[in-house]
Amino acid sequence: MIFVRFEKAGVVQIGSIEHEGMIRVLDGDDFASARLTGDTVPLANVRLLSPIARPRIFGIGSNYRHVLKEMNVSPPPRPLVFTKPWTAVVGPGDDIVFPKGSSEVFFEGELSVVIGKAGRRINKADALSHVLGYTCGNDLTERTLQLAELKVGSMVLSKSFDTFAPLGPRLVTDIDPSDLTVVSRVNGEIRQCGHTSDLVFDVPTLIAHISDAITLQPGDVIMTGTPAGYGPIKPGDDIEIEISGIGTLRNHVVVE
Ligand code: MG
Secondary structure, eight states, X not given: OEEEEEEETTEEEEEEEEEXXXXXXXXSSOTTTOOEEEEEEEGGGSEEEOSSSSOOEEEEESOBHHHHHHHTOOOOSSOEEEEEOGGGEXXXXXXXXXXXXXXXXXXXXXXXXXXXXXXXXXXXXXXXXXXXXXXXXXOOEEHHHHHHHXXXXXXXXXXXXXXXXXXXXXXXXXXXXXXXXXXXXXXXXXXXXXXXXXXXXXXXXXXXXXXXXXXXXXXOEEEOOOOTTOEEEOTTOEEEEEETTTEEEEEEEEEO
């Protein structure tokens, strides 16, 4: 299934796409339990939103082998987990705001997992049955602040500026998270071309690890880390994160 959340004439709804270009409107706001209303609306007539409105976001750092090899560091012994607030979430087509006073902001294209079924201490073998689907994410980072934060052992504020968590454009179910290509472009130029088979900790391992401590809830999002090639952006740039089988998340960078 392909799910979208969208706004039309000020009304926010969810829907599914079976034929390109046409949304079949669903009732309610929960993809997992929603039913078709019988209404359809052309994709061209709506503004797509982040598939999840106010997700808890778990981010994962240092999770691609290729990146670690380039930096000549060994893989972390356990997943490096941080969080991003829902207030950082924007949707496809929304602006990324380059904070006033910042000198360096990095984009990071990432496969983002959306949880569909709650669970605590989920086994790796069962983990994918707790997934609703997958979307594209951009884990934006204020780089100067990140390096300062890491010196005191944290990584929170640098990841959490408003607009620093674009998600979308759609949520796709029933794809294999271990076999996806993650491509990022800045102003049309390819900067990242990674594959999720290169993840140090795969999606089932991340779900098992996080749910050891926290009951995962429907709508939670896990941003799985970024492949090699992430780097600086500036106001005026157009950023695209494209994941095979999902689509392309596009955002423009503006100055605060
Ligand atoms: Mg990241």
